[in-house]
Amino acid sequence: xxxxAILEIEKEIIEDFALFDSWEDKxxxxxxxxxxxPVLDEEHKIADNKIKGCQSTVWLVAAYEDGRVFFKADxxxxxxxxxxxxxxxxxxxxxxxxxxxxxxxxxxxxxxxxHLAQTRSNGLLSMIKQMKNYALAYQTLQGLxxx
Amino acid sequence: xxxxxxxxxxxxxxxxxxxxxxxxxxxxxxxxVYLDNAATSQKPRCVIxxxxxxxxxxxxxxxxxxxxxxxxxxxxxxxxxxxxxxxxGAASAEEIIFSRGTTEGINLVAYTxxxxxxxxxxxxxxxxxxxxSNIVPWQILCQEKNAVLKVIPVTDExxxxxxxxxxxLSEKTKLVSIVQVSNALGTVNPVKEMIDAAHAVGxxxxxxxxxxxxxxxxxxxxxxxxxxxxxxxxxxAPTGIGVLYGKKELLESMPVFxxxxxxxxxxxxxETTYNDxxxxxxxxxxxxxxxxxLKTALDFIQNIGKATIxxxxxELLAYxxxxxxxxxxxxxxxxxxxxxSLVSFVVKGIHxxxxxxxxxxxxxxxxxxxxxxxxxxxxxxxxxxVRASFAMYNTKEEIDILIAGMHKSIKMLS
Ligand SMILES: Cc1ncc(COP(=O)(O)O)c(C=O)c1O
Numbered sequence: 139x140x141x142x143a144i145l146e147i148e149k150e151i152i153e154d155f156a157l158f159d160s161w162e163d164k165x166x167x168x169x170x171x172x173x174x175x176p177v178l179d180e181e182h183k184i185a186d187n188k189i190k191g192c193q194s195t196v197w198l199v200a201a202y203e204d205g206r207v208f209f210k211a212d213x214x215x216x217x218x219x220x221x222x223x224x225x226x227x228x229x230x231x232x233x234x235x236x237x238x239x240x241x242x243x244x245x246x247x248x249x250x251x252x253h254l255a256q257t258r259s260n261g262l263l264s265m266i267k268q269m270k271n272y273a274l275a276y277q278t279l280q281g282l283x284x285x
Numbered sequence: 286x287x288x289x290x291x292x293x294x295x296x297x298x299x300x301x302x303x304x305x306x307x308x309x310x311x312x313x314x315x316x317x318v319y320l321d322n323a324a325t326s327q328k329p330r331c332v333i334x335x336x337x338x339x340x341x342x343x344x345x346x347x348x349x350x351x352x353x354x355x356x357x358x359x360x361x362x363x364x365x366x367x368x369x370x371x372x373x374g375a376a377s378a379e380e381i382i383f384s385r386g387t388t389e390g391i392n393l394v395a396y397t398x399x400x401x402x403x404x405x406x407x408x409x410x411x412x413x414x415x416x417x418s419n420i421v422p423w424q425i426l427c428q429e430k431n432a433v434l435k436v437i438p439v440t441d442e443x444x445x446x447x448x449x450x451x452x453x454l455s456e457k458t459k460l461v462s463i464v465q466v467s468n469a470l471g472t473v474n475p476v477k478e479m480i481d482a483a484h485a486v487g488x489x490x491x492x493x494x495x496x497x498x499x500x501x502x503x504x505x506x507x508x509x510x511x512x513x514x515x516x517x518x519x520x521x522a523p524t525g526i527g528v529l530y531g532k533k534e535l536l537e538s539m540p541v542f543x544x545x546x547x548x549x550x551x552x553x554x555x556e557t558t559y560n561d562x563x564x565x566x567x568x569x570x571x572x573x574x575x576x577x578x579l580k581t582a583l584d585f586i587q588n589i590g591k592a593t594i595x596x597x598x599x600e601l602l603a604y605x606x607x608x609x610x611x612x613x614x615x616x617x618x619x620x621x622x623x624x625x626s627l628v629s630f631v632v633k634g635i636h637x638x639x640x641x642x643x644x645x646x647x648x649x650x651x652x653x654x655x656x657x658x659x660x661x662x663x664x665x666x667x668x669x670x671v672r673a674s675f676a677m678y679n680t681k682e683e684i685d686i687l688i689a690g691m692h693k694s695i696k697m698l699s
Contacts, residue, residue: 161313161646166697169639193638193654193669214668215636216698217643 144236147228148244155248164249165217172220178212189264194218196265200272205280206231207273211265221250221262229269234277238270298597301589302678304329315648318683323468323496323627323674324652325518329585332522335578346570348547362573365580366563369528372583373494373513374504379562380536382529383576387495388418390514390529391462393566394491395422397539398512398531399460402489405431407459410450410488412474413439413664414467417657419493423462437463439664443470443619451482458488465497469656469670470619471602471627473501477508484509489535495519499676500598500625502591505530517575522582526575529566536562543568594677598626601675601684608688609673612695618670626675629656632691635698637671643694644671649687 158164182199189196194215201208209230213219228244229237245251302308307327310317319327339361345354347362366378375381384390399422403409409423413436427434435458437450445463454461461483465476480490491512494503498515505513512535517526531539541548541559545568550558559565586594605628609615614633631637641653654669655662662669673687 162697165643165646169698194636195668215638217639 144228144232144240148242148247151224151228151244152247168220168224168250169216170220171223172213172216172218175212175219175223175226176210178210182210183212189268196222196262198265198268200269200276202276202279205233207234207237207276209269209272218262221245222265225262225266225269234273234280237273238277242266297589297593298678298680302680304331305678306330306333308678312648312650313646318647318649318686320673320675320679320683320687321650321652322676322679323519323656323672325524326499326521326676327678328523329521329582331585332578332581335581336523336574339574339577344574347573348564358573358577361577361580362571365576365583368580368583372503372587373498373515373528373530374506375530376506377533380530380533382531382536382563382566383571384514384527384529385525385572386516386518386527387416387493387514388516390512390527391419391491391493392422393529393542394512394514394531395426397542398489398535399423399426400429401540403427403430403432403459406457407432408435408455408457409433410435410437410453410458410461410463410483412437412445412463414443414445414470414472414658414661415462415464416468416493416495417659418495419462419464419491420660423460432459433457436660439661442621443467443472444621445472445474445479447475447478450479454482454486454488456486458483458486460489460491462491462493464493464495466494466500466625467619467658467661468496468627469629469658469661469672470621471624471629471674472619472621473497473623473625476510480508480510496625496627499586500591500595511535517579517582520579520582521585522579523575525572526579528579533562536566542566545569547571589677597677598675598679601679601681602626602628604681605673605675605684605687608684609691612688612691614695615691618665618667626679627672628674629670629672631667631670632695635695637669639698640671640691640694643697644687644690647686647690647693649690651687 178197183197187197187199189198194213196211196213198211209226211222211226213222229240305327343354343357345358347359366381369381370378403426409427409432411419411423423434435453437445437453440446463474463476463479466473476492483490489511492510494513494515499520511532513530515528518524548560548565548568550560602624609628609630616631618629618631637653641651644651652672656672
């Protein structure tokens, strides 16, 4: 399966959201995504994988296979989990450099930027940083191996 | 209160609401329903006007200039001290120290009285429902002095166990620092009884009045508390101004806090003598505008009357409690016999944050989370609650909107 570029996936999400004409539809879709995201095995829900927000918690695990980074995540709040699910859809399975370059403009485009604001304190912003940190770490590792 | 009260209260309510400009705002095209008053209350027009009047007409530094502006500003600033004195029933205006808010007031006591009087092995008693700002300063002090922080447990109802409290008191207890009204549960604690018991073992008592000052009649002399702290922004005044009350003899014997201008009598490189109360604790140019506006806010409350406000708020509390309890799966956290107009709750299987986000889309502002009381949330085994807190301007119709919003949110989330 050839990997769709990050920007293309973002574009699809933006197009999906353009179809919703009420906030209810939008949030019902996100809640649905949250519910459908497979729960993370309890063994992964450890302090090391925890991204603590002020209110809700996100757990994030990463794996590196064949030059690509794969993410799995979970949250105790379902709307955050829905947003987490979208981030995974966009970023998981890509090369470290692609992940590092991703601007993730779709979040603004679909009107979910407020959820990244400091005030929401839900760990989502920290999650994006952590995803990029993983990408950077794997990139560095790759560089060392290639030497 | 008379029989015609229910009618006149309705009329008053519209008049009161019209004095708060923000209440006519819309959020996401819906009328704002502001139910986060325990975090901060909205400001009446008169408070907002006081600020612009000060900056537009008589802004000057106080206590030092001899020109007209300085004199007007100084008089207005000092007038607030008398109003605050009356508001909490202090014996003298010197006992009123202006602070940034409750947090700074508590820290002032911890860093001055605390450092002077707490030594190794001493005990400081707080309760399991304290706000972080009445936990952390004492923790810092105890660490520094090798003292012991003890905690009065909270019952399932959300009350303090008086029996356990009394058993924790001993001659080792040097300070009891307790919240009069819990910001997370709404519980009104029997502080008078607690203060008497503490004094019996020779301990001093600080009362955190951040939540109580706006709802209850406060009489620090009747309570006989040694310190009382509250925040302006929760009593319809601006942010950045608060009051610390302390008994005069205590304040006089305590070491100074911040050093600087205003708080001195004479300064030389060898020695400095300090100013009298209350200026001893007000170093530097204070928050003049907000202090002046605090008077406007306190007058505003007193003109309506705390009893009238309390009656209305109690009706809102009773109505909200009944309505919320009718929602399947909803559990109220904090069922104390005596509460202020604040309801904290959780819904089975739903994270409070999810409810908060959906309610916001409906124009309803509630607080979700741990309310800066993490140990209390742990005690109840929950990550947080949804909290609706009511002020004088809230209406039953707004509670109906909240209930409808809750039904809608739960449906979307289930
Ligand atoms: C019970 C209680 N104590 C202390 C505080 C701290 O007040 P401030 O942040 O105004 O200093 C609050 C504010 O939320 C409170 O509710």
